[in-house]
Amino acid sequence: MSDAVISGTIPRPAGSRLRGLLKGPLLFPILLATLLIVVIAATAVGGAGIPLERIPAALGLADPVAMTERDRLVLLSVRLPRIAIAIIIGALLAASGAIMQGLFRNPLADPALVGVSSGGALAAASAIVIGDRMTAHTAPLPFAVLPVAAFGGSLVTTAILQRLASRGRTTSIAIFLLAGLAIAALAGAGIGLLVFVADDRQLRDITFWMLGSLGGATWEKVSLIAPFLLVMLAAVPFIGRGLDLLVLGESEAFHMGIAVERLKRVAIVLIAAMTGAAVAFAGVVGFVGIVVPHLLRIVIGPGHRKLLPASAILGAILLLAADTAARTIAAPAEVPIGVLTALVGAPFFLVLLLRQRGLAGL
């Protein structure tokens, strides 16, 4: 009889040793190493191809003989900020999805589903059409208007939802979810109306927004959006355990010492801020928030203290990989990133669902 049996632990099935390592100490090193590899690949690939061996020189890390001014310009002011934005937005999307799924105790919940993203997109589309009319086509819209509108739209949508779902001090998650579906439909109708009245140029802008894009990344944008990532990472230790206990139900979480209403408020504000920031800079990029946490739960289990930071890193990896593909597949043209994530994400999600159905024997 083996030691494992004597000590009372049941032997795990074959293949779960690797899973044990992934679940345990190797998880974050592996994720971070993968992120690093994808970053290096993304640095070397692109329309203005810079071979891998010229990158250290361009960054001033090696003998500058091989360096060209063009390499440096492409890398420092175009490619690197875009990589940084992709990492941040991927992390925000995946982590906000994971938080929302924990909050709703539903692995299919997603900020895009309850209209938080649509609200942001509606505000952005309104800014494009109405703002354009107000400036009477004389001047281009100021750079900051769109992100601010999108961010505001997401926050306002969440505030309305929160209000609809709250009575006194308690928030009904079911009402929140259902009202969110209605609001998403309403926002979709609003966007449709704007598309109807928009002229050709506005239409192109709106479409661009709805399909999502990481183009036009600058260090300025990176510095604007980075704080949201930091706030989220700082919040993880405080909400991780609460979300774990919430899985058992609101009453049970309260019985075990969680201030449930405060937890729900904090989670909702975080979701709104993170989704709003992501929509503000990249438009609507779907499926990252559903697929990433789903995939991780299969490997590392559903505990939020690990799931939230791991989702952030895997989200960053996947969105960076997707964006790199988006700007190289049809170079010099770019495939909209939202189209690409949906193209890859939706079938992948179906596979996950079918696999689960198989496991559950349904």
Place this chain on the structure above:
Amino acid sequence: MSVLKVQNLSVKVGAKRLLDGVSFCVAQGETVAVIGPNGAGKSTLLRVLSGEIAPSSGTVLLGGRAPQAWQPRELALRRAVLSQHVTVTFPFTVLEIVRMGAGDRRGKAIDAMAEAALAAVDLSGFHDRIIGTLSGGEQQRVHFARVMVQLACGEEAHGPGLLLLDEPTASLDLRHQLDLVSVAHQCAARGTTVIAIVHDLNLAALMAERVIVLSNGRLAADGAPSQTIDDSTVAQVFGVSSAVGLMPQAGVPFVLPHRAERLRA
């Protein structure tokens, strides 16, 4: 010394009174069964005692304070609750669920507590099973183990606490029902106060040294099983005519129901 004082407790939802002027005290280490027909206010009483809802009028004092006056975290170290149905949507393992009872605490001591709790509910060796793959009764026992870990942590911090059980035996087979009764007795022997809603009158008589009978939100009877579980109470409160006897050695009443009667108003 009473750890729990309930005085003139009423709970109203709209115009409907769910609880109406209920008063009782519970001493430390007592085991109390709450019985009564559906809609008598048993679950409402448990929710008030657990601090989940506030009374409309009257007072509840747990360790000298209203449950709402405690921080949730502090309250959790003084009372633990086993609900009737807990659904876990994510694939947590049995051990992860049981460890949740310990809050933020981790380490060898908690692992030992979890181990002991799982052994007490006859689930040793189930650590790595996904909770959703277990049967209803097994899941209920996992949650009981989680509550035991919470009680044990509270006991370390502030001494024995209060254990509230909402129909803990509903989905258990006969043997595990009796196991649960004996675990509840062990808790009580260490000083934990146990209050349980029980539908099975025989089990209530077996488990508790005191029975509180609720009917239409009011306290209909309160006393030892032999005083509260008799054919007239069963007829009046439940509308069932029955033969009530005494078990030979223990002197505990048992109920053999045989016909539903029209309820007397």
